[in-house]
Amino acid sequence: MDQRDHLGRYSLVRRVGAGGFATVWLARDEQLDAEVAIKVLSENWIDEDDVRRRFIAEGRFLRRVQSRHVVGVHDIGETEDGRPYLVLTYADGGSLAERIKAGPMEIATVVDVLTQVGTGLQHLHDRGVLHRDVKPANVLFQSEPDGGERAMLGDLGLGKSLDAVSQLTMPGGTPAYVAPEQVMGERLDERADLYSLGAVAYAALTGQPPHGPISLGAVLRIDSPPPPMATLRPEVSAAIDAVVRRALQPDRDQRWPSLAAFRAALTEAHETGKFPVGALDSVSVSEVVPGPNPGLIDQPTAAADTALPTSAAGAPTALAQLEKVDPDTPVVEERSGPSRLAWVIAIVLAVVLGGGGGYAGYTFMSKRPFTVEHEGLTVEVPRSWSQMSKTTWSPLKGKPDQPALLVGEDLANWGKTGATPPGVFIGRIPIPTLTLPSVPPAGCESSDVPELEEINGHSARTWLYQCRDGRFIYDRHIGLDEGHSLRIQVQSSNIDDAGKVLNSATNNSR
Template identity: 55%
Template sequence: MDQPPRIGRYSLVRRVGAGGFATVWLARDEQLDAEVAVKILSDNWIEDDDVRRRFLAEGRFLRKVDSLYVVGVHDIGEADDGRPFMVLTYADGGTLADRIKAGPLEFAEVVRVITQVGRGLKHLHARGVLHRDVKPANVLFRSDPSGDRAMLSDLGLGKALAEVSRITMPGGTPAYVAPEQVMGERLDHRADLYSLGAVAYAAFTGQAPHGVASLGAVMQIEAPPPSMTTLREDVPDAIDVVVRRALEPDRDKRWPDLDSFLNALREAHNTGEVPHALVPAAAMPTPATAVPVDQATALAAASTPTPTSGEQTVATPAKRSGRSRWIAVLAAVVLAAGGGYGGYEYVLSRPVKVGTGPLSVEVPRSWEQKAVDANKSMVVSTNTAAWQGNSSTEGVFVGIQDGQTLPKTATPPPDCDPASVDPPQTTEVSEVSFRFSCKGPSVLERYKLMDGKVLRVQVRDDNATTREDVAKSAKYTP
């Protein structure tokens, strides 16, 4: 069937990709005068109801997440010949697979890309979706003023967590799929974590781990792949150990979550040291909950204990705390009571309230580290040690300021553009907000008049809803 010159209001420019079930076209939205990607079901599948359902399910999954690091769906419809189509964010920078084929990538570039893809996965998981097909060909790049941005695409194998809690049919790309997914076992976020580790391995070395070509061969994998240094001699040992732990066939031996993996990868790259969290997850110590905050800069940095003789000098990335273990126990109770994975997902997605003295804030449960200063300020983050120096670290600063006057301007944080200011909604202004566009996660800074004090809240996160929810929840209660 010949492709028409347009679909709806979208004028087709050229074909940019094709797979087994669909074709992707660069198109122009004539009403908005913008370039978009139009993905349309291949004509030979038009009568297959199951394939149509899967195609439309991908659009629904993509719509569940509002993330800079996941390709967005802007429209969905049906062509004149009855084929469904969806309109996606156009990625003009090609794929990670293209870049890997072109030659070795710089280590810093790999860490940046894997961090961005990991954020996209976190946002999918937070909305109750597993990707199940993370691979270099599904990592796209979109140009923006700061360079380019990696985005996850193609959720054709995506599944709701409530569905993958049951036994599912095998699927995925052999070189990048987790063994438990091939075996049809009940899945969780660690299946996508394994695939992300496999993508990292390929990006660092130019070759996929194990080199398997069939799903059956994946079932025979019994150990992590060979050291990356056997393929690229200059790969630092610390990075090699971090990535290979993500590729443990036994998911209980992998990093417990995406934050742990991403924090360890960045730490290994920045310091060259093997992160402390490489000890088995069950043996990870709970991080300290009270360390000084640098009040002068209004951003906190956790102090690092002085090592004793024979210990490694390392920063402590986010780990599972006692609270997380309690959540796991509660989840087991929910499951035992017949709540199913839906109940487990609900427990994990609920925010947790964190406080010190008169200050409190509700944050995502992955923000497990807290730094405080004399009950006057605190930082809650994925990694308080990196909060001040690394603008990609997600978290929130909450602090009390002297005076009773709301500021009219705000100084941009590092790597951020000047702020846009929310206009007052009433003549009696009790708060003011400044929104910063940054190279890393965007920043929302809000000042509130509360009980004769000015409460300053600065939230750093990719997701606009998360930023707003966290800022709104911050309170000062003397």
């Protein structure tokens, strides 16, 4: 910056940031002996009267807002070469972007920050202005005299009045955090900023933006909320996930009706762990409700020389209870008879036993396969297989629970009679010998028992069932090291998809 060491009564200390419209300096108010931030319009805009007026208008507007959670303006001046500058509250605590980059933040801290920023954003809206560039870099922190700190929303360089954006405008904003309607140049309202705040929430809780680092063009193709946050950070509750992902609905009519509603729901979800009213209005229950925790259920898995029982009397009882109970109520199976076929129970119980990792669903905008991992179990599945349960199961009585993973299109109907949703189940079994299914699933036929094969250095057998309803079911058993085996079951009406998923499934645990 071609500028002397002073701007009026302010001595410049160092440059702390620069953007397309302005450069920000740390400075000291020599009269008040206080640190301030000075935002100076960039040289390339000096002759643009519209930009200049907008820059000054931002300062005057912020001066009137007087919110503790919006960066304050204390003075306005002009450099020797005629560029306007704003004297702002200095955020000595840095930005939210810096904290996200440094590592995971406490969930309680994130909720508190979002509540404060939401309050500041509401104050802007109450004054009739949209921010239009809410992102972690624009969430700033200042130390408080009592040792705490407050979060503030800064940089209204792209802010526009609601009247102005009621007409079609250039989108502005940062792609990873901008609402789809903003990119499309539609008329905007407060829900555009609400979407961006939801995106900030997602990033603060998981460490990455909702749909990753994407371009403005990619934003146009978003047609669903992002993956559940538990897929990136398991300790994020399903209730908080539901609240945040409703804010991230591509259709603004499906979002929270107001910032106040979003803030209240987020606080309630964090404090109670319950789903606030409205949290599920735009998200199906199967996307967010964690599976009940029934405790251990005896589920026999036979060794190679043992015939499995074929009665299906036991499993429907558990399913019926699963469909009726409150998600927080433990389920205990009534043993009305022998177990169902192992191919059904292995899958159904993965849903029923979904307590630990949660039972969550999501749909990605891309058609490319994606990889899911849980406790060393890894599988690559089509994007449309958009629900998962990272869980445990009990394949053998008296043995410890084992990691299990279930991914599919419709977990709520997985294993039900007449239901054919595609998906895959992977579960470890605490015995080294290969297991054998007894009879084919109802309505399906298979060839003779397959020969032993070698997969990644391990012995394996793979059954393929073809069903009258058009399904193909693969059932693979792999003997692992250290006294374990692996069972993989894939169901799909597309045999190519089923085969690709089957061959991608691996166990990488040590």
